[in-house]
Amino acid sequence: MTAAAKPTPSANVSADAETSPERLGAEVIWEALIREGVDVVFGYPGGAVMPAYDALSKYPQVRHILTRHEQGAAHMADGYARASGRVGVCIATSGPGATNLVTGIATAMLDSVPMVAITGQVAAPLIGTDAFQETDVTGVTLPITKHNYLVTRAEDIAPTIREAFYVARSGRPGPVVVDITKDAQQATIIPEYSTEPVRLPGYRPEHHPSGSDYSAAVEMIAQARKPLLFCGHGVIKSGATDTLIAFAERTDIPVAVTLLGLGGFPASHPLSLGMMGMHGEAWVNQAIQEADLIIAVGMRFDDRVTGTLSTYAKNAKKIHVELDPAEINKNVRVDLPLIGNAGDVLEELLARVAPSSHPDWRGRIDELKGDSAVRDIRSMPDNGRLFAAHVMHDLWQLTDGKALIVTDVGQHQMWEAQYYKHDYPRKLVTSGGLGTMGFALPAAMGARLACPDDEIWVIAGDGGFQMTSPELATCKQENIKVNIAIINNGYLGMVRQWQQFFYGGRYVATPIVSPDFVKLADAHGLEGLRVTRRADIPAAVATARANDVTTIIDFRVEQEDSVYPMVPSGSDLGTMIRRPRVDGGEHNPIFETGKDK
Ligand SMILES: Cc1ncc(C[n+]2csc(CCOP(=O)(O)OP(=O)(O)O)c2C)c(N)n1
Ligand SMILES: [Mg+2]
Numbered sequence: 001m002t003a004a005a006k007p008t009p010s011a012n013v014s015a016d017a018e019t020s021p022e023r024l025g026a027e028v029i030w031e032a033l034i035r036e037g038v039d040v041v042f043g044y045p046g047g048a049v050m051p052a053y054d055a056l057s058k059y060p061q062v063r064h065i066l067t068r069h070e071q072g073a074a075h076m077a078d079g080y081a082r083a084s085g086r087v088g089v090c091i092a093t094s095g096p097g098a099t100n101l102v103t104g105i106a107t108a109m110l111d112s113v114p115m116v117a118i119t120g121q122v123a124a125p126l127i128g129t130d131a132f133q134e135t136d137v138t139g140v141t142l143p144i145t146k147h148n149y150l151v152t153r154a155e156d157i158a159p160t161i162r163e164a165f166y167v168a169r170s171g172r173p174g175p176v177v178v179d180i181t182k183d184a185q186q187a188t189i190i191p192e193y194s195t196e197p198v199r200l201p202g203y204r205p206e207h208h209p210s211g212s213d214y215s216a217a218v219e220m221i222a223q224a225r226k227p228l229l230f231c232g233h234g235v236i237k238s239g240a241t242d243t244l245i246a247f248a249e250r251t252d253i254p255v256a257v258t259l260l261g262l263g264g265f266p267a268s269h270p271l272s273l274g275m276m277g278m279h280g281e282a283w284v285n286q287a288i289q290e291a292d293l294i295i296a297v298g299m300r301f302d303d304r305v306t307g308t309l310s311t312y313a314k315n316a317k318k319i320h321v322e323l324d325p326a327e328i329n330k331n332v333r334v335d336l337p338l339i340g341n342a343g344d345v346l347e348e349l350l351a352r353v354a355p356s357s358h359p360d361w362r363g364r365i366d367e368l369k370g371d372s373a374v375r376d377i378r379s380m381p382d383n384g385r386l387f388a389a390h391v392m393h394d395l396w397q398l399t400d401g402k403a404l405i406v407t408d409v410g411q412h413q414m415w416e417a418q419y420y421k422h423d424y425p426r427k428l429v430t431s432g433g434l435g436t437m438g439f440a441l442p443a444a445m446g447a448r449l450a451c452p453d454d455e456i457w458v459i460a461g462d463g464g465f466q467m468t469s470p471e472l473a474t475c476k477q478e479n480i481k482v483n484i485a486i487i488n489n490g491y492l493g494m495v496r497q498w499q500q501f502f503y504g505g506r507y508v509a510t511p512i513v514s515p516d517f518v519k520l521a522d523a524h525g526l527e528g529l530r531v532t533r534r535a536d537i538p539a540a541v542a543t544a545r546a547n548d549v550t551t552i553i554d555f556r557v558e559q560e561d562s563v564y565p566m567v568p569s570g571s572d573l574g575t576m577i578r579r580p581r582v583d584g585g586e587h588n589p590i591f592e593t594g595k596d597k
Pocket of ligand 2: 461462463487488489490491492493
């Protein structure tokens with residue numbers, strides 16, 4: 001079922017449905033989920049949620065994935081949602097089960113991912129008594145959810161779950177927690193399942209710009225000599241890629257993407273500039289500083305994208321196409337907000353805007369590019385050592401740019417963004433806003449459940465992979481196949497890089513020892529390979545792809561390489577640390593600052 005599709009109220013959700021109208025609250029949980037189109041949930045049982053788990057045996061149409069940690073369950077639901085556009089569902093017990101979900105819920109919140117988390121809670125009469133495994137879950141999750149509910153009566157379970165799905169998927173999506181007491185699960189009722197549209201007083205998920213706003217936008221676009229389009233996550237979420245392509249082509253406006261916008265506009269399109277921000281392409285950041293109009297679509301001017309606000313895009317008027325009014329003028333003051341769904345707004349703009357062309361501006365951007373588009377990978381010598389960029393670049397070519405990539409957080413995440421050229425939406429799943437290490441493996445497993453036919457690659461660092469690697473056992477038990485590329489540099493690399501640049505090269509607590517990942521795979525009944533030379537990448541990738549089981553490739557890469565370019569945190573967007581040129585094939589640890597000439 002897609003996010004927009006209607007639930008199926010007439011579905012026969014229970015084997016007992018014809019015989020008795022009475023249900024346990026625990027049964028109502030599953031029936032309500034099934035009515036929302038749910039066929040897979042990720043979770044972990046425990047005392048306060050045992051009635052729900054017991055009832056699950058009556059609903060074989062729901063597949064339950066037993067994770068090794070509740071954090072994994074939340075990331076799996078998240079990966080499922082990001083890859084498919086549907087609502088992901090996770091389930092956990094009270095107390096430690098629920099608190100273990102917190103990182104995953106916060107991750108989904110920061111990236112606006114539609115998710116419903118069901119948690120068991122101690123029986124209603126015990127609430128507030130510090131009962132065994134009691135945690136105030138609605139209190140804990142209040143700031144990291146779009147909305148949350150405490151349900152203490154069986155009658156409220158079905159309407160609350162229905163509302164939770166509506167809130168999670170409507171407007172700007174986000175995670176919703178439904179905390180259900182054990183006595184509510186154990187009570188018997190005759191449930192009522194509404195089929196009426198959900199209406200919530202005070203909740204306005206839809207917005208539409210006025211006709212005069214559109215006219216003002218069209219006028220600003222007509223006046224612009226150096227315009228840029230920004231493609232953010234909202235473009236992908238609203239399925240607006242084709243409209244964005246048509247709009248960019250009609251107006252001849254180059255497109256820069258955010259990290260979460262990668263794939264929202266095809267990297268291979270002639271109007272594609274590449275990624276902006278801290279580790280974006282140097283010419284993109286320079287172009288932003290020179291632009292006279294920015295049309296930002298479905299993005300929120302995160303500090304990793306803007307650098308210091310005091311000098312950000314000073315020459316540009318700004319149009320902000322954004323669904324959430326709270327994002328308008330939050331970080332960057334804009335001249336014209338167009339508040340609405342990115343796809344709808346672009347559609348309307350497309351109908352109104354005149355064709356134009358900007359040859360001088362395009363020429364200027366080509367000048368800014370110079371040879372830097374190819375310089376970085378060229379400057380990495382093929383001297384027998386393996387660079388992470390080689391792995392990303394070669395994996396991109398070997399998979400024809402069509403794989404669904406799920407990255408963890410760190411240097412490898414940025415190298416993936418730079419060297420795996422994404423031409424399609426929903427083919428990159430990555431934790432942007434929260435930057436959650438440990439995300440990749442479980443998120444990829446969720447994506448596998450959502451997209452059974454995709455080739456899926458986890459790209460993780462040696463540090464982050466260890467945070468959730470017990471989910472390898474889940475891969476084995478549940479027969480979930482993904483390919484895993486560990487970019488093993490022996491360091492918490494991104495932190496080491498900051499230590500190198502900004503903390504006098506003192507590598508405190510960043511060298512990290514890992515298990516033998518090949519043996520770790522073996523210990524889980526999976527396969528592991530090791531690659532230390534670039535020439536061996538194709539054969540290892542071919543083996544992983546051909547395997548039926550999850551396969552780990554341990555890529556032993558250059559240990560002290562850094563991600564370039566880099567805008568130091570809080571600096572002007574145009575001031576970048578650039579990759580040093582390499583003499584005689586040797587890696588040069590000295591870096592240059594300032595604009596690249
Ligand atoms: C849960 C969590 N803890 C700490 C951090 C801070 N952090 C960001 S990147 C990074 C290093 C990641 O190391 P690794 O997984 O080996 O990837 P690499 O940077 O070496 O590619 C750390 C510690 C984080 N983002 N998430
Ligand atoms: Mg590392």
